[in-house]
Amino acid sequence: MNMILRRVSLLILGLAMFTTVASSAIGGDLAKVMEARGLTENDVIRAAKTYNPTGVKDEFVVFSSGGQSGQVIVYGVPSMRILKYIAVFTPEPWQGYGYDVDSLKILRQGNIRGREINWGDTHHPALSEVDGKYDGKWLAINDKANPRIAIIDLEDFETKQIVVNKLFKSAHGGAFFTQNSEYIIEAAQYAAPFDNNYHPIEEYKETYRGGVTMWKFDSKKGRIIEDDSYTIEMPPYMQDLSDSGKGVSHGWAFTNSFNTEMYTGGIEVGMPPNEAGMSRNDTDFLHVYNWEKLAKVANDPKNVTIINGTRVISMETAVANDALFLIPEPKSPHGVDVSPDGEYITVCGKLDTHASVYLWSKIKKLIDTKDYAGRDPYGIPILDMKKALHGQVELGLGPLHNQYSPVDGEIYTSLYVDSQIVKWNYKTLKVLDKENVHYNVGHLAGMEGKSSDPQGKYIISLNKLAIDRFQNVGPLHPQNHQLIDISGKTMDLLVDMPLPLGEPHQAVAIRAEKLHPHVRYPMGTNSKTGEIHVGKTLAGQERIVRDGNKVTVYATFVRSHINPERITVNKGDEITMYMTNLERAQDETHGFTIDNFNIHASLEPGETTEIKFIADIEGVFPYYCTEFCSALHLEMMGYLMVKDPNKKYVSAQKLKMKTMTPEELKAEYDKTVAVNTATDAVIQSVVAFLKENKFGDHKVVADLVTDAFDQYGQIPAQKKLSDDAVASGDLEKAILFENMIWQLMVKTADVGIRAKDALVRLVATKQSPSAQAGERAFGEGGCGGCHVIGKVSSGPDLTGALQRHENPEKWVKEFILEPEGMYDDPYVKSMIDYFKLKMPNQHMTEQEATDIIEYLKWIDENANLF
Ligand code: K7E
Ligand code: CUA
Numbered sequence: 001m002n003m004i005l006r007r008v009s010l011l012i013l014g015l016a017m018f019t020t021v022a023s024s025a026i027g028g029d030l031a032k033v034m035e036a037r038g039l040t041e042n043d044v045i046r047a048a049k050t051y052n053p054t055g056v057k058d059e060f061v062v063f064s065s066g067g068q069s070g071q072v073i074v075y076g077v078p079s080m081r082i083l084k085y086i087a088v089f090t091p092e093p094w095q096g097y098g099y100d101v102d103s104l105k106i107l108r109q110g111n112i113r114g115r116e117i118n119w120g121d122t123h124h125p126a127l128s129e130v131d132g133k134y135d136g137k138w139l140a141i142n143d144k145a146n147p148r149i150a151i152i153d154l155e156d157f158e159t160k161q162i163v164v165n166k167l168f169k170s171a172h173g174g175a176f177f178t179q180n181s182e183y184i185i186e187a188a189q190y191a192a193p194f195d196n197n198y199h200p201i202e203e204y205k206e207t208y209r210g211g212v213t214m215w216k217f218d219s220k221k222g223r224i225i226e227d228d229s230y231t232i233e234m235p236p237y238m239q240d241l242s243d244s245g246k247g248v249s250h251g252w253a254f255t256n257s258f259n260t261e262m263y264t265g266g267i268e269v270g271m272p273p274n275e276a277g278m279s280r281n282d283t284d285f286l287h288v289y290n291w292e293k294l295a296k297v298a299n300d301p302k303n304v305t306i307i308n309g310t311r312v313i314s315m316e317t318a319v320a321n322d323a324l325f326l327i328p329e330p331k332s333p334h335g336v337d338v339s340p341d342g343e344y345i346t347v348c349g350k351l352d353t354h355a356s357v358y359l360w361s362k363i364k365k366l367i368d369t370k371d372y373a374g375r376d377p378y379g380i381p382i383l384d385m386k387k388a389l390h391g392q393v394e395l396g397l398g399p400l401h402n403q404y405s406p407v408d409g410e411i412y413t414s415l416y417v418d419s420q421i422v423k424w425n426y427k428t429l430k431v432l433d434k435e436n437v438h439y440n441v442g443h444l445a446g447m448e449g450k451s452s453d454p455q456g457k458y459i460i461s462l463n464k465l466a467i468d469r470f471q472n473v474g475p476l477h478p479q480n481h482q483l484i485d486i487s488g489k490t491m492d493l494l495v496d497m498p499l500p501l502g503e504p505h506q507a508v509a510i511r512a513e514k515l516h517p518h519v520r521y522p523m524g525t526n527s528k529t530g531e532i533h534v535g536k537t538l539a540g541q542e543r544i545v546r547d548g549n550k551v552t553v554y555a556t557f558v559r560s561h562i563n564p565e566r567i568t569v570n571k572g573d574e575i576t577m578y579m580t581n582l583e584r585a586q587d588e589t590h591g592f593t594i595d596n597f598n599i600h601a602s603l604e605p606g607e608t609t610e611i612k613f614i615a616d617i618e619g620v621f622p623y624y625c626t627e628f629c630s631a632l633h634l635e636m637m638g639y640l641m642v643k644d645p646n647k648k649y650v651s652a653q654k655l656k657m658k659t660m661t662p663e664e665l666k667a668e669y670d671k672t673v674a675v676n677t678a679t680d681a682v683i684q685s686v687v688a689f690l691k692e693n694k695f696g697d698h699k700v701v702a703d704l705v706t707d708a709f710d711q712y713g714q715i716p717a718q719k720k721l722s723d724d725a726v727a728s729g730d731l732e733k734a735i736l737f738e739n740m741i742w743q744l745m746v747k748t749a750d751v752g753i754r755a756k757d758a759l760v761r762l763v764a765t766k767q768s769p770s771a772q773a774g775e776r777a778f779g780e781g782g783c784g785g786c787h788v789i790g791k792v793s794s795g796p797d798l799t800g801a802l803q804r805h806e807n808p809e810k811w812v813k814e815f816i817l818e819p820e821g822m823y824d825d826p827y828v829k830s831m832i833d834y835f836k837l838k839m840p841n842q843h844m845t846e847q848e849a850t851d852i853i854e855y856l857k858w859i860d861e862n863a864n865l866f
Contacts, residue, residue: 046494049485052079060447062460062509063125063139064481067502070120072141072152077447077458077509080483080497088150088159089120089143096591096602097159101610102528110148110162113196121145123505124241126175126184128219132246132340132452136514138222140175140184147171149186149215153222155517156604158527163224165213166308167194167231173212173242179250179452181219183229183291187212187255191236194307204264205377210234211312212242212255214291230298230311232289232318235378236262238278239287241335246452247342249360251292254345258332260284260376279351283328283385285376286336286347288363290323297321315378325367326376328385330356330392335401339411340452344390344426348399348413355399355413357426359390391429395422401506403446405456405486412449412459412486414441421461421484423491435491437482439465445507446486455511459484459491462504470498479504519586521606533608535578539563549573551615557590557603558582559711559747560632562625568641573615580608585707585751591626594640600626615642630747665731672738679745683712686752690759693865698762704755711747718744764862767855774855777848786837789859795835799863802856809853815839816849 034044052058058076061083066073070089075082089110091098098107098118110117120143128138139152147165152158165171165186173187191208193199199207216228237257245252263277271277294313297303304311318324329336330349337346345358365371366383373384398417404410409427414420419440423433443462447455466480478498485492521527524536537554542563545552551573556563557580569575581590581603592601596617601609625636643649660668695701722737767775778784786795804827805811815822819839822828832838844852 046485046492050078050080050483050495052076052081058512060455060458060509061512061515062445062507063127064445064462064499064504064507065122065125065141065502067123067479067504068119068121069502070122070143071501072122072125072139073499073501073504074157075497076512077460078483078494080481080495082499084157085501086152086157086159088122088141088152089117089146089148089162091118093600094591094602095158096600096609099599099611100601101612102526102533103159103609106159106162106528110143110146110150110164112146112148112164117146119145120148120150122502123172124175125506125508126177127451127508127510128181128217128222129177129179129451130181130219132179132342134448134451134508134510134514135181136510136516137219138181138217139508140177140217142171142174142186144170144172144189147186147188149175149184149224151222151224153530154515156521156527157517160528160530161223163215163226166310167211167213167312168192171213173240173255176242176244176253177217178244178253178291179246181217183244183295184215184217184224185212185242185244185253185255185291186215187239187242188234189238189240191238191259194233194312196308201264204236205262208236210236210239210257212239212253212287212289213310214295226310230295230304230313232291232294232313232324233315234287234324235260235315235376235380237285240333243336243338243345243450245338245342245360246340249338249342249345249364251290252360253289253291254336254338255287255289256284256329256333256336256347257287258284279332281331283330284333285326285382286329286333286345286358288325288327288367288383289318290321293321293323294318297323315380319380322367324380325363325383326380327358327363327383327388330354335399335413337402337404337411337450339426340404340454342452346402346411346413346426348395348402350398350400350416353394353397353399354392355395355402355424355426356385356392357390357429358388362390363388390426393424393426393429393431395424395431396420396434400441401443403444403449403459404454405446405449406454407456412444412446414444414461416440416442416464419463421459421491423486433490435484435493437461437484437493438463438469438480438496439467443506445509447509448511450508457485457487458509459486460507460509462507464503466498469496481507519605520584521604523582523584523606524580524608525606526609527604527607533578533580533610535576535580535610536608537578537580539582551575553577555579556582557592557625557636559588559630560625560636560743562590562592562623562636562638565638566641567623567638568643569615570645571615571618571642573642575613575615577611578608579603579611581605584710586703588629588707589627590629590636592623593626594623595621597621602627615640618642618644618647631750632743632746660732662731665735669726669731669735669738672735672742676738676741676745679742679749683745683749683752686749686756689756690752693759693763695755695759698759701755701759701762704751704758708748708751708755711744711751715741715744760862760865764865765858767858770851770854771858772855774848774851774853774858777844777851778855781842781844781848783842783852786835786839794837795839796831798856799859802853802860812853812856813849816842816844816852817846 058079060077062075064073072086074084087095087097097103122141123144125141127134147168150159151161153160168188169192170190171186172189176185188210191210193207211231211234213231216225238259239255239257242255259278261280265274267273303317329347330352332351333347333349335348343360347356372381374382396415396418400414400416403412409425411426413422421435424431441461441463445460461482463480466477478500481497483494485494524532526533543554551569583605590603621640718737718741722734725734787798802808
């Protein structure tokens with residue numbers, strides 16, 4: 001109720017602001033748009049801060065957990081535009097993930113006790129680090145429901161590995177990289193027996209366990225090495241989030257917990273529910289452990305027990321090695337976050353209004369002098385909370401997570417119950433600012449805000465509820481990420497972004513320039529292993545190989561055909577298809593499906609992938625490319641024909657169709673060759689233009705030209721086949737090859753014109769503001785309906801229009817403003833006769849006419865480009 005009241009008063013305040021702001025002076029078109037859309041000046045500033053004009057890219061890239069979708073969401077900041085969903089724990093057809101053999105192998109690495117699991121509850125993405133800074137190489141993410149960690153390669157944004165935690169039955173506090181990506185931390189959540197046996201809940205304290213797994217990470221290869229990983233046994237408190245020490249606290253890690261009460265519920269037997277019993281104590285425990293030391297301890301087989309094939313260090317051993325400690329922390333905490341220098345450790349108690357800041361130097365001193373306040377029931381030394389604390393700050397209701405900025409001591413904390421972000425200082429312990437967000441924020445994401453080098457600028461509030469923010473799309477609402485500008489003295493909420501996927505718990509952001517994904521694979525790459533695929537097939541190597549009932553197809557894909565185009569098999573045959581995308585051109589992905597077989601693959605340029613299936617039903621099944629890859633994409637198809645070897649098929653009566661005479665064939669052949677010659681002339685003119693304007697100086701254009709020549713280079717071979725057919729008297733076949741030549745020319749021209757357009761944009765002179773306004777007026781006035789720049793269309797080409805008349809600017813202006821008055825002008829008359837159209841009055845203003853003339857001048861300046 002309180003919260004609602006606050007909202008209402010805020011709304012009133014907002015309206016009051018609107019009236020004052022609306023009176024300020026903003027001129028011209030902008031004022032009109034603001035009025036029409038009811039925008040305030042602040043709205044417009046916020047829009048300008050987040051708007052990316054076409055072609056402009058974002059400064060930061062965010063990797064957000066996709067929650068129950070088991071995926072990762074990638075979007076840009078400040079535009080908040082979604083760029084990709086990375087398939088991780090869940091099959092994803094567009095990317096072919098889980099549908100082709102190679103990606104299915106990754107997905108199935110995540111099987112647990114032999115069971116296939118086709119979803120995940122992703123919570124915490126983490127970026128690999130060097131010296132505590134993000135290096136842009138690898139992304140790890142955990143699955144809480146089925147304790148697993150996945151590794152994503154940021155060279156191609158694909159999942160490369162899934163490892164299963166064989167001890168835990170759930171795992172929340174992962175994934176967190178240590179400072180140099182030596183390890184990935186994964187803490188258990190709901191305590192359970194490490195073995196896979198039944199243990200009665202009455203023996204909870206004896207047989208149920210929590211723990212932290214330290215996954216050894218090879219940061220060169222980007223893979224977890226399971227055999228070099230180890231798990232630290234911990235009491236059956238519910239371990240929650242973790243963070244790695246850094247700088248001064250490097251080598252240590254911190255994991256907090258709830259339910260140190262070790263309550264196990266029992267509503268059905270008359271006990272109060274878990275929520276009551278698990279939040280009884282005023283404090284729970286922050287686990288502090290020396291993973292660097294324990295890694296060495298684990299190397300001696302005497303120190304570890306092997307459970308389910310994994311190395312476990314018992315609590316006893318960890319304590320004996322002075323490597324595991326507990327510190328009280330207030331009430332059912334959630335976040336634990338280490339400052340960029342590693343000295344300050346902030347813990348937020350969900351059910352406490354305070355954030356508690358611990359000092360690493362104080363903790364270290366207590367450890368070094370063995371100054372313990374006592375021991376827990378498992379014998380783990382407890383450090384005195386007061387002695388370890390730097391101080392506490394009252395923040396508000398339900399503090400959860402923290403992020404840092406580059407300003408010394410500055411920290412941002414989410415308040416779940418208050419629905420606010422608090423800015424405060426963990427050194428001076430002063431609250432600096434609060435910003436209302438929409439309901440119930442969980443995590444918040446700063447720009448590299450948990451690294452040792454935070455970048456500031458923005459905070460994203462990851463809200464749990466989206467009530468009344470967006471169009472109602474039914475009871476299941478989207479998620480709401482709100483972008484907040486933190487560059488000023490106070491925070492300013494810029495924009496809301498609905499996210500229609502899962503519940504994204506945590507997100508991490510990195511400077512875009514740190515990412516270097518590639519756009520193509522070396523030819524024949526298995527993207528999942530990074531190695532050359534056994535099924536790599538080059539042009540000319542396509543074939544179908546039969547071995548008993550095993551049929552192997554070696555296929556290639558290139559605009560716009562799949563080779564082979566006919567595959568005939570027997571019912572019951574086991575089919576393996578190796579498919580290679582021969583393209584080198586950027587973004588020329590081909591997709592593949594065989595209708596009715598639940599198959600889909602995505603083939604990125606250079607990639608080879610494999611699909612496997614049993615042709616267990618008889619019939620004719622079209623297969624085709626599923627990406628609209630070229631003008632002839634629909635033709636990129638073929639047939640799988642499955643016949644029953646035990647059936648006798650009666651052949652159909654052949655339809656009698658009229659065949660062409662030799663003269664008709666000759667005429668068609670000549671016509672086809674003539675069209676090709678004419679098309680080639682167009683291509684040569686584009687090539688000449690590109691060369692004249694030094695296309696090689698612009699990488700984007702040069703890449704397109706390379707692609708165009710790739711297509712063009714295939715023509716001589718086809719020409720030879722055509723000529724051979726002519727020589728052998730088979731004009732029918734020659735015509736088909738000439739058609740193929742034409743297709744290749746069309747594809748060349750397609751890319752060539754794309755290159756030309758890109759080049760024009762790069763080399764044209766800059767438009768003056770008036771010329772820009774003129775181009776807008778030209779577009780909005782509908783002039784483009786008849787006039788196409790550089791071409792005669794249903795009206796004359798306007799290139800050079802200002803050179804056709806005496807006193808041209810006056811002439812053109814008058815003609816725009818009042819064309820009816822000039823229908824009798826001899827020039828205008830001749831145009832009307834030619835085009836059978838009269839220039840209509842578009843009711844332009846004087847200013848618009850002047851601007852259009854400026855635009856026409858700009859066209860003339862760049863006339864050689866159109
Ligand atoms: Cu707070 Cu899983 Cu990090 Cu949800 S967690 S919010
Ligand atoms: Cu390839 Cu459509």
